[in-house]
Amino acid sequence: MKNEDLFMRRSFDLARLGVKNVNPNPMVGSLLLFDGLVIGEGYHKQYGGKHAEVNCFESVFKEKQAKIHESILFVTLEPCCFHGKTPACTDLIVRKKVKNLRISTTDKTPEVNGKGLKILSDANVRTKTDLLENLGNWFVRFRTTFVTKNRPHIILKYAVSKDGYLGKVGENIWMTNPISKRLVHKWRSEVGAIMVGTNTALTDNPKLDNRYFPGKSPLRIVPDRSNKIPKTAHLKDGKIPTWILGDDPKSTPEDSSNLEYLSLPKGDGFLPALFDRLVEANINTxxxxxxxxxxxxxxxxxxxxxxxxxxxxxxxxDGISAPNIGGRIDIVEKVGTDRLVFRYAD
Ligand SMILES: NC(=O)c1ccc[n+]([C@@H]2O[C@H](COP(=O)([O-])OP(=O)(O)OC[C@H]3O[C@@H](n4cnc5c(N)ncnc54)[C@H](OP(=O)(O)O)[C@@H]3O)[C@@H](O)[C@H]2O)c1
Ligand SMILES: [Zn+2]
Structure with missing residues (x-):
């Protein structure tokens, strides 16, 4: 492994620490390398909070601060160049007189997208890009989908029987092992919203929360266009913010500030209308x-x-056939007795 790759990998490890708290911002990690020694490390910890570069500069011990301008700054993503919730990181980097920057990939947010690098090169910061670029793009994929497709990043998750079925009509069948179940709860802690169909809500009565992993439970979403889901269903218990996609049945006593009814257009416009509402709510996954x-x-x-x-x-x-999904198989791993396959649409 090249030396620079090693420090970029360490920056990714730092970035990952923000996984549960930074959405819809990207996970970003950063470090400062002086004479082969890491003198500063930081990551974006919280949506709306300080960016990775700021935390990295702030972590440098007093006696090493004079070395910052002679250090190489590693950042997993192109530094931001506009004042959003926090000031632009490009200004800070120029102010700190850093002369060498390594980044993994550009930030596809339209306000940045190469402009941050241009500002830095105009200020004579020597920049090397594309260090472990594929990994860099993978790290910020939720954000990239959100800003380029103007909808949340969509992850489909399901379990398939050995003979290709998802379940049986009207029966609540559990197919995965407890380790996979826990892994799914971890994923829930990392996304903005979870959705199931009306029949699943009726058959399985899922809680759709995160009970088995530290972290938050995301927004729950379920279509209920004919008001079939009983008010006793877990999804209507009001314990977690939940969107019911259907007309508000005013006669029912499901009075909870956590339950919101959304009337969306039927037909092809249904999912795009849902995505618009999710974007409005700043939910990127x-x-x-x-x-x-x-x-x-x-x-x-x-x-x-x-x-x-x-x-x-x-x-x-026999039963309900699993979807016929295309895409590219990327990773296949064993989770106990289950085989977990990751596919990507492009
Ligand atoms: N193996 C797994 O991973 C897994 C996961 C989940 C569920 N399941 C099983 O799958 C079964 C349920 O599957 P299902 O296919 O019958 O039903 P489903 O996908 O859970 O629900 C379908 C219903 O949702 C409503 N809906 C609203 N918007 C929709 C949209 N854009 N597309 C499709 N439906 C929409 C429709 O009801 P209206 O016409 O009333 O609007 C539709 O009939 C259950 O047996 C459950 O146990 C298995
Ligand atoms: Zn920034």
Whole structure:
């Protein structure tokens, strides 16, 4: 491994620490290297909070501060160049007189997208880009989808039996092992919203919260266009912010500030209207957890970015067929007895 790759990898490790708290901003990590020694490290910890570069500069011990201008600054993403929730990092880098910068990838946010690098090169900061670029793009993919497609990054998640079924009509069948279940709760802690279809809400009565991993529970979303889901369903318990996609049945006593009814247009405009509401709410990731009809509607419309599919050992004999999803298989790993396949749409 090249030396510079090693320090960029360390910056990614730092970036990852922000996974639960920075959305819809990207995870970003940064370090300062002086004469082979790391003298500063930082990452973006919280949405609206200080950027990785600021935390990195602030971490440098007093006796090493005079060395900052002779150090190489590593950042996993192009520094920002506009005053958003915090001042521009390009100004700070110029003020600190850093002369050498290494980044992994550019920030596709329209206000940045190469402009940060231009400002820095105009200020005579020597910049090397594309260090572990694929990894860099993967790290910020939620953000990139959000700012380039103007919708949340969509992750489809489901479990398939050995003979290709998702479940049986009207039966609540659990197919994955407890380790996979915990992993799904970890994923829930990392996304902005989770969605299931009406039939899944009726058959499985899911809680759709994060109970098995430290961190938050995301917004829950369920369509209920004919008001079929009973008020006793977990999804209507008001414990977690929940969007019910359907007309507000004013006669029912589901009075909870956590329950919001959204009337969306029917037909092809349904999902785009939902995405608009999610963008308005600053939610950049949507985890779609089934069932088959809902997953197929996302797949057929091309509204997905990645899929995480658990292939299990169970044999159902018959049932609801798993979606026919294309995309590119990227990673396949064993999770206990389950086989987890990651697919990407492009
Ligand atoms: N193996 C797994 O990973 C997994 C995961 C989840 C569920 N399941 C199983 O899958 C079964 C349910 O699957 P399902 O295919 O019957 O139903 P589903 O996808 O859960 O729900 C479909 C219903 O949702 C409503 N809906 C609203 N917007 C929709 C849209 N854009 N696209 C599709 N549907 C939309 C429709 O009801 P209206 O017409 O009333 O609006 C539709 O009939 C259950 O047995 C469940 O246990 C398995
Ligand atoms: Zn910044």
């Amino acid at each position: 949507l985890l779609v957890e089934g069932g088959a009809s809902l997953l197929n509607s996302f797949i057929e419309a091309g509204f997905w970015d990645e899929a995480r599919i658990f292939e299990t050992d169970q044999v159902l004999g």
